[in-house]
Amino acid sequence: MMEKVLSRSIRLICLGGVAFGVSTAYAQEMQTQNGQNQSGAVQQQAEAAAQTQPSSAMQRVEVTGSRIASPNAESPSPLQVLSAADIAASGATNLQQVLLENPTMGSPAISRTNSAFQTASVGVATVDLRNLGRSRTLVLVNGRRFVSGIPGEASVDLNSIPTDFIERVELLTGGASAAYGSDAVAGVINIITKRNFNGVMLDAQGGQSSKSDDLKRKFSATFGVSNDDGYLMGHLGFSRQGQVWSRDREASAVDQYSKMVLETGDPADAFTAVRPYYSSYAPQGRFFHDTGSYTYDANGKEIPWSTNGGAGGAGATGFNRSFYRSIAVPVDRYLFATNGELKINEKHRIFMEGTYASSKVSSTIEPFALGAENIYPTTGQVPAATLVNGALVKNPLVPQYLYDRISDTDGDGIPDYYFTRRLSEVGTRSSMADRDTFRFVTGLKGEFDAWKTWNYEVYGGYGQTKEAQQSTGQVNVLNFANALQAIPGENGGAPVCASADARAQGCVPINVFGYNSISPAALAYVTAPGSLLTSTTQKLVGGQVNSEIWDLPAGPLGVAAGFEWRKEYSSAVPDALTQAGLNAGNATPPTFGEFTVKEVFVETRVPLLKGIPFVKELSFLGAFRHGDYSSVGSANSWNAGFEWTVVDDVKLRGTRSLSTRAPNISELYQAPSQDFPSGLNDPCIGVTATSTGAYDALCRAAPGVAANIAANGKFTQTQADLQGISGYNRGNPNLAAEKGRSTTVGVVWTPRSIAPLKRFTFTADYFNIKIADAIVSTPRQFTLESCYNGSNPTFCQFITRRPAASGNNSAGSLQYIDTAVSNSGGLVTEGIDLTAAWNDRVGPGRLSTKLAYTYVKKGYTVPLPGAEADPFAGEVGAAKNKALFDIGYKWNQLSVSATMTYLGRSSLDDQFLAGFDLAPNSIKVxxxxxxxxxxxxxxxxxxxxxxxMNNAFDQKAPPIITGLPGDSTGTETEAGTYDPIGRRWYAGIRVKL
Incomplete structure (x- = not known):
């Protein structure tokens, strides 16, 4: 009985369209008002289903945020509803595309437009409520957890959930850990799938961008049968989203760099790009000697190095990395989903849910930029000769021009040189990732009588995500070192490797001097394909009961109680060379980790007053959850709220909650994982041998910085330095759980008693979330400042500078800046959500409008306890003002709609600006x-x-170019926030059989 009632309620909500901020009871009332948003065949199907339901369909309903099923149940926290019709109207192949339009969402940490440089999880689609981090947004499917799509995290990959199988999505903002457990600090996204469907629904779609790329293909079939004994549904789907190359957009076609990074001054110059600004790691190589450096022209002639860039991949003195980079990576998805119920008897049913998703993602970036320090990390110097029987024998591949201009820099009696080179012969660095997600849940639900009628549900589930990644474009540094040391062959023959052991293992000398100079045999010897295997598993068992156990004067007292046991496991195993650090990168050991949690919870809804002046209804809602984690011990969560219906048209609501989040597996156990940060300002720039600034003494203490100052008169960065910063992200096994205190207070106005406004709904909600001991990665700019201003010398261990190489202007430049997670001083956000919806018959058809607006008053992190707050509200990716406006009109067979998404003015990161003595908010986007x-x-x-058409007016993304904080590599903008692709169109057909 309970399931029939719930399924009927869901269909009524589907008819309501998006009722932003409106709870389930209001959605039912609006079913005949917003129906025009349903597209043709889908609308008629839903209307027919609704007409067959008896008037008692709303007897008992469970909504996101509460485990208690009751008549006209509503959420005391702000709840926004996204219907199947809205998803269909977007034409989206991925739910992430629709959710990101909601103003409560922050910029995604991972999407297909900003993940080409990810070590793993390329093309994954995640969401982030309130800009508090994707790990603090809990994604549920039918009220239960879904296995993560990213190893070591709790973030769900929305690629694995078919959009055409979704009935509605409920967005609950505010802490909800008491109801749903860890990770619900910012809120909950509950995805409700379709059920009780008869027939077959086919959907075929195709499209592309106005530049004839971003190819989109989609086909899906949803089918089902149902009767009084139960139902069974299934879904099969395929979608393809094609590649978008950086070179195919004028804004990102060539390498460039922000002028502000090169010369401080008028903030108005911030977005004046130096263009082109090609990489100095050129395919013909750059070779450093005692007094300078040289390269080769297109004819193989030795010429002095110049910073004037060349074109494509064969330019004389530069390399255009953007030619090989992507704005959007291609993603193919194969989807299967099913659910069903079978009646055992009138009071008990067995149910099941199953999902299988296979994603194939490829990424391509430019060929590897190799420096001598990658092969000889201690000295950064390559021997130009070999001692053979006590005699110095010159490497015959080293040009005489270079050999005559170098000296012994490390004191071993052998002349050395330094070089940089783009390994174009090795080819692009590419990866192919096969990602498979499987999830199955089954259980029993129904009701039983024990004093009162109780609803119950028990379930068990298993989920797993596996990723197999194959990559190319790396080299074996041991083999490369052997190949760089050559001697003449017997009787003056062709050069051979100096090491006899290496020769026995197939070593072939490598010639790095000049364009396309590496032979195929040498290439085969040094090439090192890579691999990465990851696995994430989730096991869970849970159950709950709920009932209305007493009839109080103001209404029935509702209670719910339950338990959940969950085990999470994750592993990431790179290939052997990567584990040993022998592929020109730092060693990346395998990562393994797991934890279990046992939780119990209780919830109550207490009606306090009813039917007195200015109190039509007043109820208290409370919940408590206790969790016992194998990783961090005990953690408690609670929430307390109220619902106050003042009069028929006005309702007040509010909650106060304590939400906990235990650290995930990556935060606890992650081995160093390489990243490529941008927008960093080295505090040592400009330091001289005698300068007395705040950073100067500690900067000069670094040997590489001192060598750079001796060579240049002051610490100077080259083009390669600006473009060559990397770093590694690390876990921390000593983390504790974080605690988020959330307050929301709001009003719902539904003026049904005012005839002109009877179809109008307005909500206003204030939110304030403060997370103590927030688990965050220490910002890299904060690490630099803390190290060199002496406030926290321990941060210096996370900074690696290039060695002091004679004749190399890159000496002392930043090579790696690592970061690790810790329990920080805090994370805070505060603001207001406003929503409005209205629809009515206008002319021959029906018009509907919906508006959602979010204003973020403040938002900041405290990197370490006692440190100054670092604000993020109002910065790129976290605009203070965001809005979504929908308008639709339906007239007979024709339906038209428009969706406008507004992102307010933003500024560059204040920490970055401070490095140039610029005030916060002085550089606006x-x-x-x-x-x-x-x-x-x-x-x-x-x-x-x-x-x-998406982005119908081809709105260009703002130029947040390389060197500025927020830039997504390859896009020259913040691709998680702004659209780097441009206008796109799609067309399709839906058929109900």
Missing amino acids: GSRTYTDLQASWALTKQAELYFG
Whole structure:
């Protein structure tokens, strides 16, 4: 009985469209008002289903945020609903695309437009409520946890959930750990799948961008049968999103760098790009000697090095990395989903849910930029000769021009040289990732009588995500070192490797001097393909009961109680060379970790007053959860809230909660994982041998910095230095759980008693979330400042500078800046959500409008306890003002709609600006408004055609170029926030059989 009631309620909510900020009871009331948002055949199907339901369909409902099923249940926390019709109207192949339009969402940490340089998880789609981090947004499917799509994390990959199988999505903002457990610090996204469906629904779609890329193909079939004994549904789907190359957009076609990074001054110059600004790691190599450096021209002639860039991959003195980079990586998805229920008797049913998703993702970046320090990490110097029987024998591959200009720099009696070179012969660095997600849940639900009628549910589930990645473009540094040391062959023959052992293992001398100079045999000897295998598993068992156990004067007292046991495991195993650090990068050992948690919870809804002046209804809601983690021990969560219906048209609501989040496996156990940060300012720039600034003494203490000053008169960065910073992210096994205190207070106004406004709904909600002991990665700029201003010398261990190499202007430049997670001083956000919805008959058809607006008053992190707050509200990726406006009109068979997404003005990171003595908010990024359009035409009751355009007016992304904080490599903007692709169109057909 309970399941029938719930399924009917879901169908009524589907008819309501998006009822932003409106709870389930209001969604039911609005079912005939917002129906025009349903596209042709889908609308008629839903209307027919609704007409068959009896008037008692809303007897008992469970909503996101509460485990208690009750009449006209509503959430005391802000709840926004996204219907199947809204997802269909977006034309999205991925739920992430739709969710990111909601103003409560922050910029995603991972999407297909900002993940090409990810070591793992390329093309994954995650979401981030309130800009508090994806790990603090709990994604549920039908109220239960879903296995993570990223090794070591709790973040769900939305690629694994088919959009056409979704009935609705409920967004609950505010702490909800008491109801759902760890990770719900910022809120919950509960994805409700379809059920009780008869027939077959087919959907075929194709599209591309106005530049003829970003190819999109989609086909899905949703089918099901149902009767009084239960139902069984299934879904099969395929989608393809094609590649978008950086070289195919004018804004990102060539390497560039921010002028502000090169010369301080007028902030108005911040976005004046030095263009082109090609990489100095050129395919023909750059070779450093005692008094300078040289390279080769296109004819193989030795010429002095110049900073004037060349083109493509064969330019004389530069290399355009953007030619090989991507704005969006291609993703192919194969999806299968199913769910069903079977009636055992009138009071008990067995249910199941199953999902299988296979994603194939590829990424390509430029060929490897090799420096001598990658092969000889201690000295950064390559021997130009070998001692053979006590005699110095010159490497015959080393040009005489270079040999005559170098000296012994490390005191071993052998002349040395330093070089940089783009390994174009090795080819691009590419990876192919096969990612498979499997999840199965089954259980028993129903009701039993024990004093009162109790609803119950028990379930067990298993989920697993596996990723197998194969990569190319790296080299074996041991083999490369052997190949660099050559001697003449017997009787003056062709050069051979100096080491007899290496020769026995197939060593072939390598010639790095000049363009395309590496022979195929040498290439085969030094090439080192890589691999990465990851696995994430989730096991869970849970159960709950709920009932209304007493009839109080103001209404029935509702209670719920339950338990959950969960085990999470994750592993990431790179290939042997990577584990040993022998592929020109730092050693990356395998990562393994697991934890278990046992939890119990209780919840109550207490009606306090009813039917008195200005108190139509007043209820208290409370919940408590206790968890016992194998990793961090005990953790408690609670929430307390109220619902106050003042009069029929006005309702007040509020909650206060304590949410906990235990550290995930990556935060605890992650081995160093390589990253490529941007927008960093080295505090040692400009330091001289006698300068007395705040950083100068500690900067000069670094040998490489001192050598750079001796060579240049002051510490100077080259082009390669600016473009060559990397770093590693590390875990911390000593982390404790974080605690988030959340407050929300709001009002819902539904003026049904005012005739002109009877179809209008307005909500306003204040939110304040303060996370103590927040688990964060220490910002790299903060690490630099803390090290060199002497405030925290321990941070210096995370900084690696290039060695002091004679004749190499890169001496002392930043090579690696690592970061590790810790329990920080805190994380805070505060603001207001406003929503409004109205619809009515206008002319021959029906018009509907919806508006959602979020204003973030403040948001900041405290990197370490006692440190100054680092604000993020108002910075790129976290605009203070965001809005979404929908308008739709339906007239007979025609439906048209428009969605406008607004991102307010933002500024560059204040820590970055402070490095140039610029005030916070002094460098602004203008606002952007993106407009999406769709039209559909119902051919028959069973079929409709639809057409849409995303970013219809081709709004350009702001130029957040390389060297500025927030830049997504390869896009020259913040691709998680702004659209780097441009106008795109799609067309399709839906058929109900």
